[in-house]
Amino acid sequence: MTVFRAYDVRGVYGTELTEDLAERVGKALGSYLADGKITLGRDTRKSGPSVERAFLDGVLSAGCNVDSYGVLPIPMISFETWKGSYDAAAYISASHNPPQYNGIRFRTAEGYGMLYHQTEMMDLYEKGAFREGEGRKTDRSPEDAIRRYADYVEGKLDIERPLRVVLDMGNGSACGMSLLYQRLDFDGRVINGEPDGLFPGRGPAPTEESLKEAAKKVVGARADYGVGFDPDADRGLVIDDRGRIVTPEKVAVILAKERYGPGDKVVAGFDCSMIVERELLPLGIEVIRERVGDVYVANRVKKEGAVLGVERSAHFFLSEFQLSDDPFAMSLALGEVISRGERLSDLADAIPDYPYIQKSIRIEGSPAEVMRRLAGDLASLEPDATDGLKICTEDYSVLIRPSNTEPLIRLYVETAGGDEDELVERFEGIIKGALK
Missing domain, CATH: 3.40.120.10 (Alpha-D-Glucose-1,6-Bisphosphate, subunit A, domain 3)
Structure with missing residues (x-):
């Protein structure tokens, strides 16, 4: 499976996510930003310093300047990026994944998540069309960033x-x-x-x-x-x-x-x-x-x-x-x-609780083909296809969507009517029917 996910780069450190890959990603980001300036931070993973160094080498070699904060939460990096008028941010982390994972995340100049596939960055990565330069790294204090944030939110x-x-x-x-x-x-x-x-x-x-x-x-x-x-x-x-x-x-x-x-x-x-x-x-x-x-x-x-x-x-x-x-x-x-x-x-x-059931159904073959069949089978219920298929009524909602990481179709059922078991059985049957 590719480490280039929808909104970050992530994989098992040393096999899927390597220093060579991190350096190349750094070169791509630095080339995309063209003499820009970014913030950089990381979480506490053991592989963090090594991945960070490799990524940093890539960014600097493309002529991009970096302000590095070391270990600091990504919301603080986002805040510094926005308030400091930087061009973007990068962050070394695999979020909530187990310790053997690591990754690289990206933020826009305004500090929110960058949809990097929609930029020129991946095209530069694939072509190897990297700029050359001598960027400069400056170390910044994480404690000072937290104090600035505290003053702002107060x-x-x-x-x-x-x-x-x-x-x-x-x-x-x-x-x-x-x-x-x-x-x-x-x-x-x-x-x-x-x-x-x-x-x-x-x-x-x-x-x-x-x-x-x-x-x-x-x-x-x-x-x-x-x-x-x-x-x-x-x-x-x-x-x-x-x-x-x-x-x-x-x-x-x-x-x-x-x-x-x-x-x-x-x-x-x-x-x-x-x-x-x-x-x-x-x-x-x-x-x-x-x-x-x-x-x-x-x-x-x-x-x-x-x-x-x-x-x-x-x-x-x-x-x-x-x-x-x-x-x-x-x-x-x-x-x-x-x-x-x-x-x-x-x-x-004061807010009601409704039963919310999640089930996973393993599939073989193309998830897209299964979802196409399900769209036909459920057409009379007029599902919302924004992300998978979602059916909403006054009393219940059902979401069917493919997993982004495994060969699974996920079923989510929520109801205010006490009929959750019947709904799960009904829609699980429809999904299994589409697998045949």
Whole structure:
């Protein structure tokens, strides 16, 4: 499988993602930017310094100048890129993948995800048509970047009482971010706060299972809430004061209700719960669906002038802060809401829960051909084909889409009618029928 994915370069370090490939990617980006200037950062993976050096060699050899921040969350790199008027950003990380993976991510001059396949970069990579030059590297302080960000967001917040928050840094790039919460007078209780690219504390992916220790800490410390971050800290999963995970969709609904209003737009990933529409449309807030993928959602937020974007995988985009996915901005805006007096658990419980079932069906042959057959079989239900096939009724939603990484068709069923088992059986049967 190619390491050149829809919105980043990613693979197993040493076999799929090598120093030679990283250097060539660097040459391609540097050539595309033509004497430009970029920011560069990375997470805590063991292979990070080696991949970073190789990528840096490539960028510099094409005449591009680089300001390097070392280990720093990608939202901070995005902020520095935007506020510092850089031409782009690059980041060495494989996001929530296991430690043996690494990758290279890209940001635009405004700090949000770059759809690099839509630029000349890949054409330059494939042709080997690289510029030659002598770029300059300048080392920048990650702590100074965090302070600048703290000064910026402080002016956008009105937190009415002191808050206690548990921060599960996951041994990743978020480990230095307690400085932000200290500057804003939060009582931050940190766990898994030692940088370690093997992610020994709870693994790289924040999930309900992996955040059990953080959830206990929230309850034991009588904290107002908690947040668990992934290695590059572009995702944040929220824990309420009772130690329960609050789904990203519920967090988005709470923020939209408390912070925004009629006429505003919210962009939701295609696989997000239907509670987003059910809760926000009656308030006059427009909900726009976008295909799955944080870079796609980021670009749609920018295009639509939306106030908020959310993905089921816990990416949040609050454009009043910046266009990048930014779980720190999310956590601070949520803190402002909680500081007014209501408990997060009560706010979350005021939003209904619907059964949401995910199933995977293994296939042989072309996923595109299977999806073509399914489109015919489901035509009478008029599915939305933005990303796979999605059927929405007043009582349920069904999404069928191919996996981006495995030979699987994924089925997502959500219902308010208590008939989830019947719906799963019905649509799983339709999918299996299309495989024959």
